[in-house]
């Protein structure tokens with residue numbers, strides 16, 4: 001079995017986090033939540049505005065130190081909420097400072113109906129990696145909107161990596 005790390009960012013600690021925890025449990029993987037050194041405003045609308053400026057300018061916020069070293073893993077699953085049609089800035093920071101050469105990268109995104117170009121942006125940042133198909137999951141106020149079978153299928157295929 002390849003050694004797998006699930007790395008994710010989740011502003012709310014809900015949508016992307018719930019998927020990441022399910023993936024880590026199903027794959028027997030380690031789990032790493034990315035956190036920015038400076039937290040976003042607690043007010044959601046203010047966070048959305050700051051996120052707009054950051055996502056549109058390609059800003060890479062400083063991250064808190066990670067508890068796992070990506071270099072130790074064969075497969076890195078990376079999860080991000082959609083922020084202004086791209087990945088969250090914290091995920092861009094992580095991808096820019098990680099060497100993916102020789103690893104398999106499996107990207108997934110959560111979104112609220114406007115998925116944008118997150119997966120293709122993540123693919124561009126995963127330099128040197130073998131790329132696993134991307135997964136898009138829509139969430140609404142009461143949870144997962146996309147069919148749960150899409151996540152289950154993705155997990156099934158990830159388990160076949162050997």
Ligand SMILES: Cc1cc2nc3c(=O)[nH]c(=O)nc-3n(C[C@H](O)[C@H](O)[C@H](O)COP(=O)(O)O)c2cc1C
Nearest residue numbers: 010011012015016051081082084085111112113114
């Ligand atoms: C700064 C910001 C920008 C967002 N931009 C988008 C977007 O472009 N498209 C979309 O569908 N959802 C967008 N959303 C909604 C989140 O992607 C969605 O609610 C996601 O499931 C949240 O994941 P989380 O609970 O792990 O933080 C945005 C949310 C924030 C905070």
